[in-house]
Amino acid sequence: MRFLRGLFGANKAKEEIKENGIVGGTTNVVGSMIKRSLYIKIAAVVAPIIIIIIVLFIAFLAIAYVLDHDSKIFNIDWPGEGSIITGSQLSGINDNTAYWWPIGGSEIETKNGVQFATGDPTSTIITSSFGYQEWRGRGHAGIDIGSAGSGPGVHNIIATVSGTIYSVTTGCDDNGYYGNGCGGGYGNHIIMTTSDGNYIIYGHLAQNSITVQEGETVTQGQVIGKMGNSGSSTGTHLHFQIDVGGYANSYAVDPTTYVSPDNPRPVISSSSSSQFIEFLHSWEGHGPVRTDSSGNITHYIVADDGYGTLTVGYGLTLRYDAEEFARHGVDVSTLSSGSAIEKSIVDAVEEEVIAAWRETTESFLAQNNITLEDYQVDALVSRIYNVGNINSFPSNYRTYGNTQALYENYMSKPVTSNGQYSLGLARRRAAEWELFHNGNYQLNS
Numbered sequence: 131m132r133f134l135r136g137l138f139g140a141n142k143a144k145e146e147i148k149e150n151g152i153v154g155g156t157t158n159v160v161g162s163m164i165k166r167s168l169y170i171k172i173a174a175v176v177a178p179i180i181i182i183i184i185v186l187f188i189a190f191l192a193i194a195y196v197l198d199h200d201s202k203i204f205n206i207d208w209p210g211e212g213s214i215i216t217g218s219q220l221s222g223i224n225d226n227t228a229y230w231w232p233i234g235g236s237e238i239e240t241k242n243g244v245q246f247a248t249g250d251p252t253s254t255i256i257t258s259s260f261g262y263q264e265w266r267g268r269g270h271a272g273i274d275i276g277s278a279g280s281g282p283g284v285h286n287i288i289a290t291v292s293g294t295i296y297s298v299t300t301g302c303d304d305n306g307y308y309g310n311g312c313g314g315g316y317g318n319h320i321i322m323t324t325s326d327g328n329y330i331i332y333g334h335l336a337q338n339s340i341t342v343q344e345g346e347t348v349t350q351g352q353v354i355g356k357m358g359n360s361g362s363s364t365g366t367h368l369h370f371q372i373d374v375g376g377y378a379n380s381y382a383v384d385p386t387t388y389v390s391p392d393n394p395r396p397v398i399s400s401s402s403s404s405q406f407i408e409f410l411h412s413w414e415g416h417g418p419v420r421t422d423s424s425g426n427i428t429h430y431i432v433a434d435d436g437y438g439t440l441t442v443g444y445g446l447t448l449r450y451d452a453e454e455f456a457r458h459g460v461d462v463s464t465l466s467s468g469s470a471i472e473k474s475i476v477d478a479v480e481e482e483v484i485a486a487w488r489e490t491t492e493s494f495l496a497q498n499n500i501t502l503e504d505y506q507v508d509a510l511v512s513r514i515y516n517v518g519n520i521n522s523f524p525s526n527y528r529t530y531g532n533t534q535a536l537y538e539n540y541m542s543k544p545v546t547s548n549g550q551y552s553l554g555l556a557r558r559r560a561a562e563w564e565l566f567h568n569g570n571y572q573l574n575s
C-alpha cells in the first residue's frame with residue numbers, strides 16, 4: 131500500500147512538473163531546449179537497454195516454459211506432474227472399498243432423469259501408475275486409465291462415489307498433446323468433493339461430454355462425462371486423482387488404495403456378525419412381506435407408518451436410504467405404500483445402512499479415544515440404529531465407565547422420544563445393556 135501510494139505520489143509530481151513546464155515554457159526556452167536534448171540522449175541509451183531486458187526476459191520465459199513442467203514458474207498443474215509423493219504422506223489412509231472404479235459400463239440406464247452406467251467397466255487398464263516415475267523425473271499425482279484403443283467420447287466416466295460437483299472446466303478440444311495448457315493441463319475436467327473430505331479429479335474428458343454442473347449432487351455410478359484426449363494428454367485416457375483433505379497435488383494419494391480394477395463395484399462390506407444381525411432383527415422386526423408357495427420371503431412390501439413415512443423390511447426408511455436404494459436400481463420416489471421390493475435388494479441395502487452406522491460409530495469412538503470390544507460396539511450400533519445418535523456416550527462413559535451407573539444415566543435412555551414409558555423400548559435398552567456389559571446377545575422373544 132505504501133509502495134502504491136509512493137507510485138501515485140511520483141506520478142502526481144511528474145504531472146505537476148509537466149504543467150509547470152507548459153506554463154513556464156515561454157520564460158526559459160533555451161533552458162528547456164538543453165533539457166530536451168539531454169532527455170533524447172538519455173532515451174537513446176536507456177531505450178535499447180530496456181528493449182534488451184524485455185527480449186531476454188521473454189527468452190527466459192520461453193526456455194522456462196519448455197523446460198519447466200513442474201509448475202514452479204507458471205503455477206500450472208501439469209497433469210501427472212505434481213509434487214513427488216512420499217510414503218509418509220500415504221500413512222493414515224483408510225482403505226475405503228466402497229469407492230467404485232471410475233469407468234462405467236457400456237449400457238446407460240436412465241433413472242429419474244439421471245444416467246447411470248453401473249455395469250462392468252469398459253476399461254480396466256492402468257497405463258500410468260501413481261507416484262515417482264523415472265521418465266517423468268517426478269511424481270504422478272494420479273493414475274491414468276487407458277482407452278483400450280478407442281478414441282474420445284466412447285467410455286463412460288462415472289462418479290466413483292456419491293458427492294458434490296466442486297468445479298467443471300470445459301472448452302478444450304480433443305487435441306491433446308504434451309504441454310497443452312488448456313484447463314490448466316487437465317483439459318476438460320471435473321472436480322468433485324466427497325462426504326469424507328476428499329477431492330476427486332477426472333481429467334482430459336472429451337469435449338462437450340460433461341453432463342454435470344458445479345454444485346450438483348451426484349450419485350455413485352452416475353455418468354458425469356466421457357473419456358477424452360483434452361489438455362496435456364498424449365492419447366485418449368482418464369487421469370484419475372484423489373486428494374485427501376484438500377485440493378492440491380501435494381494432497382494426492384494413490385487412487386488404488388480406493389479403487390480397484392479387480393473389484394470395480396464393491397459394496398460396503400458389513401463387519402457385523404450374523405449374531406448381531408439376528409439380535410437387531412429381533413428388536414426391529416420387519417414389515418409386510420410377499421412369499422412364494424413354499425413360504426419363503428421373496429419381497430418386502432413398502433408400508434406407511436401412519437404418519438406418511440414409508441418403511442420397508444427391518445426398519446429401513448425409504449427417504450433416508452434413497453441413495454442406497456438408487457445404487458441397487460430402485461428409485462424410491464416412484465414407490466408408495468403396497469409397492470414390493472425384492473428381498474435381496476432390501477437385504478443388501480440394510481447391510482449397507484448397518485455398515486454405515488457401524489463405520490460412523492467406530493470413527494466417532496476413535497476420535498474420542500475410546501476402545502471397546504466388538505460386542506460393545508454392536509450394542510452401540512443397535513442403539514444408534516434406533517435412537518439416531520450416540521453424541522453423549524463419550525462423556526457418560528468417561529464419567530461412569532462400564533458400570534451400572536452408565537446404564538442408569540445413559541444406556542437405559544431414552545425409553546421413548548416423548549418420555550412415556552414403553553415396555554418394548556425399555557426391554558430393548560436393557561438388552562443393549564446386557565450386550566454392552568456382558569457380551570450377551572439376548573434376543574427379543
Ligand SMILES: [Zn+2]
Pocket residue numbers: 209210258270272273274368369370
Ligand atoms: Zn495422469
